[in-house]
Amino acid sequence: MKYKSIVATQRGGPEVLQIVENELRAPGNGEARIRIQAVPVVQDDVAARVGNRPFLPKTPFLPGYAILGMVDAVGEGVTEVAVGDRVAALTNFGGYAEYIYWKAKQLVHVPEKLDPAEAVVLILNYLVPLQVMHTVVRVKPGDRVLIIGASGGVGTAFLQLGKLAGLKMYGLASPSKHKVLADYGAIPIDYHTQNFVQVLRQAEPAGLDYVFNGMGEEYFEHGLAVLRRGGELVHYGGPQSLARFLLLVVKFVLYNLLPNGKKIKGYGTHTGNIAQFEGEWKRLFQLLDEGKIRPIITDKLPILEARKANELLESGQVIGNIVLLTPELLKK
Numbered sequence: 210m211k212y213k214s215i216v217a218t219q220r221g222g223p224e225v226l227q228i229v230e231n232e233l234r235a236p237g238n239g240e241a242r243i244r245i246q247a248v249p250v251v252q253d254d255v256a257a258r259v260g261n262r263p264f265l266p267k268t269p270f271l272p273g274y275a276i277l278g279m280v281d282a283v284g285e286g287v288t289e290v291a292v293g294d295r296v297a298a299l300t301n302f303g304g305y306a307e308y309i310y311w312k313a314k315q316l317v318h319v320p321e322k323l324d325p326a327e328a329v330v331l332i333l334n335y336l337v338p339l340q341v342m343h344t345v346v347r348v349k350p351g352d353r354v355l356i357i358g359a360s361g362g363v364g365t366a367f368l369q370l371g372k373l374a375g376l377k378m379y380g381l382a383s384p385s386k387h388k389v390l391a392d393y394g395a396i397p398i399d400y401h402t403q404n405f406v407q408v409l410r411q412a413e414p415a416g417l418d419y420v421f422n423g424m425g426e427e428y429f430e431h432g433l434a435v436l437r438r439g440g441e442l443v444h445y446g447g448p449q450s451l452a453r454f455l456l457l458v459v460k461f462v463l464y465n466l467l468p469n470g471k472k473i474k475g476y477g478t479h480t481g482n483i484a485q486f487e488g489e490w491k492r493l494f495q496l497l498d499e500g501k502i503r504p505i506i507t508d509k510l511p512i513l514e515a516r517k518a519n520e521l522l523e524s525g526q527v528i529g530n531i532v533l534l535t536p537e538l539l540k541k
């Protein structure tokens with residue numbers, strides 16, 4: 210039997226994404242074969258395809274940072290999951306496909322009652338803000354924060370989780386997206402036309418407690434400028450090249466040496482395995498089940514239309530998330 214996947218044949222625009230056919234095989238030792246039902250389309254998929262990262266997979270490669278699906282077959286020695294289980298994984302690559310083979314130990318069970326499109330968004334875009342706000346730093350109700358990149362997939366998750374945590378939030382976003390920030394109680398700032406440092410110094414003369422930066426290191430100086438003494442900037446934006454990565458490291462060291470009582474911290478999911486994330490995913494599944502969070506999904510498309518989904522994300526018009534789904538889920 211054959212199945213389809215969407216391969217980035219070379220570096221470039223969405224047109225390099227091509228559908229290919231593969232032979233379905235039995236899973237190997239310790240592996241589960243999963244029929245994929247939902248995949249989020251995220252900025253890091255685009256970055257890997259375009260070549261905007263210091264460390265890149267060789268082409269051809271399969272993008273797809275996270276998956277949710279049904280276990281379809283298991284290999285020898287698998288005890289963690291069984292055929293028919295609904296599972297998810299943080300894959301980094303390989304999600305743009307009808308099937309994936311994954312180490313059973315690296316899968317998390319997903320409650321059946323959750324909507325698959327919403328649940329799969331939690332695996333990356335909600336994991337980041339949950340860990341940043343509650344592990345990297347420890348926010349408390351009333352803390353004043355700035356979210357840089359507040360309207361995107363990760364940014365809107367920051368807004369929802371920040372509201373739950375009782376934060377006073379400011380967010381940078383394009384004006385057409387300000388309503389979504391206001392919907393979650395955040396004060397939007399148009400970074401295209403407003404000087405956010407001036408705006409925040411006027412609004413919060415004592416300074417902010419935290420800045421969450423999903424963009425580049427070019428925001429370090431101004432981000433630090435709006436913090437109070439003792440405040441922290443957490444950077445989670447992916448570096449665009451090796452040179453930018455090295456610049457980032459140098460800036461990290463230098464800014465942290467300044468005797469101003471302010472700190473920069475870094476965050477990335479790439480180094481982790483499931484043991485680092487499972488607790489957070491379960492907490493997020495529970496918050497979704499209780500209706501306390503609800504991912505914003507602007508578009509749902511068939512998995513095989515990953516190219517169109519990438520075009521949409523790259524247009525810069527998307528608020529929140531885009532999710533790829535199997536045809537039967539799209540009909541619901």
Ligand SMILES: NC(=O)c1ccc[n+]([C@@H]2O[C@H](COP(=O)([O-])OP(=O)(O)OC[C@H]3O[C@@H](n4cnc5c(N)ncnc54)[C@H](OP(=O)(O)O)[C@@H]3O)[C@@H](O)[C@H]2O)c1
Nearest residue numbers: 252358360361362363364382383423445446447476477478
């Ligand atoms: N460390 C990790 O493990 C990890 C995990 C996930 C994501 N990330 C990183 O998080 C970042 C955001 O990802 P995402 O999936 O949320 O992306 P996204 O959905 O594409 O959203 C990013 C948003 O940033 C805004 N933006 C673009 N240029 C900007 C600028 N110069 N200044 C301020 N805002 C700008 C855009 O909205 P406006 O039109 O409103 O400006 C855009 O919608 C990326 O750098 C990604 O690599 C890191």
